[in-house]
Amino acid sequence: MPGYLDAVEQRRKELFAEINEMFENTPLMKHLVTGDMIFVNAKDKYDPEMAKIKYTIISESERQPNWGESLPKCFIPLELEFASLISRGIPLITLEHLTKINSLQPIRPLSETELKIFLKFQHSIGKVLYFDEHKLKKHIILSPTHLIDAFKSIVTDKRFCEGDKKREELWNVMEKTGVISKSVIHHVWKNKKYAKFDKNKEYLLDVMTHLDILVEPKRYDSAGKSIPAELYYVASMVRAEDDSGYLQSADFINRSITIAFQSSSLMIPPALSFRLISYCLYVWAVKTFGEKNKDMLFHKAGVFIIDPSLEMHIQCEDEMVIARLVHARTNTLIMRDLASSINECLTSALEKISQLYIRTSSDQCHDDKCKPGCTGIVFRFDIAV
Incomplete structure (x- = not known):
């Protein structure tokens, strides 16, 4: 037993040393909580290390800027109603159902505006999921894990x-x-x-x-x-590599121009790459090739049809996104206005997608002109013919 414990402690130190070495001198280091070197045995539900995790989470929560803020008392009855519904195995309800529950509150039901504020606040702190969007605003997911389980299925x-x-x-x-x-x-x-x-x-x-x-x-x-x-x-599931020879096709260099979006952070999160590919799938049709008309959709890459004579090859790498506009004949026929519009579309998409990720510090974020809400994932682009 002592030998086993010694091996565990040795492995603990090795792993955390590797983590610290990986992120040392990077903007991400300040976000890591590694001081206690928590090393959980996932096969033991009584592992005492779990108590350390609980204590660390509570300690970090208490340091958050919104910890201890006062909340309206009128929110409490509905929060209790939500807890009751979840305990009865009801993870999702309609807005109509919630409106009825709200109207039956004995003290003071929330107004329609207050109810929306309540839902958006609950969504912002992760207690429920409510999307005030077309086709989505008529339902409330009381248990976010219900949606995660649906994804995982x-x-x-x-x-x-x-x-x-x-x-x-x-x-x-x-x-x-x-x-x-x-x-x-x-x-x-x-x-x-x-x-x-x-x-x-x-x-x-x-x-x-x-x-x-x-x-x-x-x-x-x-x-x-x-x-x-x-x-x-489902862009995130594709594992196929590009073996079509598209980038090596005849006169490819003379038929294309390249737009490179360089990230200012240490790396581009894989999820951001998948969402960018998804955005392209939504906006443009995928090019097909071969006798079986196979879609040119690959792992973090794809080819999309802009118009009958113009295609776009997107490739997401660890530190940059490369977009190649490929004309059927020559790159001199690629219209400048069209290339500019595509660049603006991709830039806007990258900025919006990056806003979903946790704010990290970077050189740009230390700038006095850094805008509120900066994510630390800032892109700059270069165009090459």
Whole structure:
């Protein structure tokens, strides 16, 4: 036993030494809480290290700027109602249901405006999920883990699909093509294990689409009328590498110009790359190639059709995003205004996506002109012919 404990302590020190070396002299170091070197045995639910985690979380919470702020007393009855619903196994309700609960409050029901403020506040602190958006604002997710579990039933690691033939097939298809059909999702959610998602399937899928977990491609008929797609793209699941030879095609250099978006932070989070690819999937159609018309969608990369004579190759690397505009004949025919518009679209998308990530310090953030809400993930771009 003493030998085992010595080995654990040695491994603890090695791991934390590696972590400190990895982030030393970077803006991220100040965000790491490694002083106690917490090393949890996940196989032991009584592991005393869990008490250290609880203490650390509480200590960090008390240091947050909004700790100890006063809250309206009129919020408390609805918070208690939410806790009661969750304890009864109800993770999601409609806004109509909440309005009814609110109207039955004995002291003072919230007004419609106050109710919206209450929901947005609860959302901001992570207690509930409420999206005041078209098609989403009629539901409230009382337990955020319900949404996470819905995600995991579709977007997950292969090992969690073992033994479920249908989900294994689903995973294999997504890994190769990044595509999942709506019918397959409905089939999975008909399974007893995931039946709890089927009741509100349209809403949950709309939330996944809103968060760019799933992307519904745009389809139009000959008259320009929108046609509902029977599939979703899942950019984060694609593992296929680009073996098409597209970048090595004839006269590629003479037919293309490159726009490079360089990150000011240590690295670009993988989730940001996946969301950028999802954004492109939403805006532009994916190029197909080969006899089987295979989509040119790869791991953190893809080729999109801008117009009949112009394509765009997007490649997300650890420290930069590279966008290549490729003309069918020569790069001299790429219109400057169009290239500028595409650059503005990508810049705006990167800025909006980066706002979702935790604010980190950087050289830009120490600038007196740094704007409130700066994420620390700042992009600058260069255009090369």
